[in-house]
Amino acid sequence: ETGVTQTPRHLVMGMTNKKSLKCEQHLGHNAMYWYKQSAKKPLELMFVYSLEERVENNSVPSRFSPECPNSSHLFLHLHTLQPEDSALYLCASSQVGPPSSYNSPLHFGNGTRLTVT
Amino acid sequence: EDQVTQSPEALRLQEGESSSLNCSYTVSGLRGLFWYRQDPGKGPEFLFTLYSAGEEKEKERLKATLTKKESFLHITAPKPEDSATYLCAAANAGNNRKLIWGLGTSLAVNP
Numbered sequence: 001e002t003g004v005t006q007t008p009r010h011l012v013m014g015m016t017n018k019k020s021l022k023c024e025q026h027l028g029h030n031a032m033y034w035y036k037q038s039a040k041k042p043l044e045l046m047f048v049y050s051l052e053e054r055v056e057n058n059s060v061p062s063r064f065s066p067e068c069p070n071s072s073h074l075f076l077h078l079h080t081l082q083p084e085d086s087a088l089y090l091c092a093s094s095q096v097g098p099p100s101s102y103n104s105p106l107h108f109g110n111g112t113r114l115t116v117t
Numbered sequence: 118e119d120q121v122t123q124s125p126e127a128l129r130l131q132e133g134e135s136s137s138l139n140c141s142y143t144v145s146g147l148r149g150l151f152w153y154r155q156d157p158g159k160g161p162e163f164l165f166t167l168y169s170a171g172e173e174k175e176k177e178r179l180k181a182t183l184t185k186k187e188s189f190l191h192i193t194a195p196k197p198e199d200s201a202t203y204l205c206a207a208a209n210a211g212n213n214r215k216l217i218w219g220l221g222t223s224l225a226v227n228p
Contacts, residue, residue, distance in 0.1 A: 042219060045215055045216070106151075111159070111160050
């Protein structure tokens with residue numbers, strides 16, 4: 001497989017469920033990201049794992065918990081979600097250089113469409 | 118405050134009718150201006166990166182240009198398969214790991 005793959009493509013869960021989203025990248029990149037995409041809003045960065053360091057968006061609720069066991073795999077653990085968490089969750093990867101360097105592009109998976117009932 | 122604004126919000130063209138999409142940005146120390154294409158039900162697909170004013174890049178019917186305040190995505194003689202949402206994002210010098218995203222332009226090309 002090539003690129004960034006996400007599973008599952010669709011997920012429906014109740015507010016009391018616990019589920020996990022999975023992402024795998026085959027590009028040899030050293031950084032992985034979780035983004036949330038909602039209608040009429042810009043892409044929202046949730047978490048970044050870069051060079052084995054986790055960077056968080058402090059506005060992300062604790063009901064979202066990321067895990068990055070290695071540079072190729074990324075998980076997003078979900079528990080006690082709210083209906084407003086329904087959205088498209090996108091995983092991305094990139095190659096990150098020194099802090100003073102220019103950004104390289106993100107490469108996205110096709111996302112998981114999450115519906116919370 | 119860093120900001121990216123895309124216009125128009127939606128654009129409908131006839132096949133062959135050339136046009137341009139705009140991405141205005143206000144960021145401190147641009148570290149890259151990115152264009153993506155997103156089809157329904159899919160993730161954004163990378164198109165171009167521009168790093169400095171005056172830079173241009175082309176791919177098939179698409180051409181991206183950059184000034185100190187804005188970027189344009191020119192679409193020459195579009196085809197129905199060019200229909201998609203086009204997203205623009207800018208990286209600033211302060212936080213290289215976080216992009217500032219626009220809301221996108223939804224393009225529809227009628228045959």
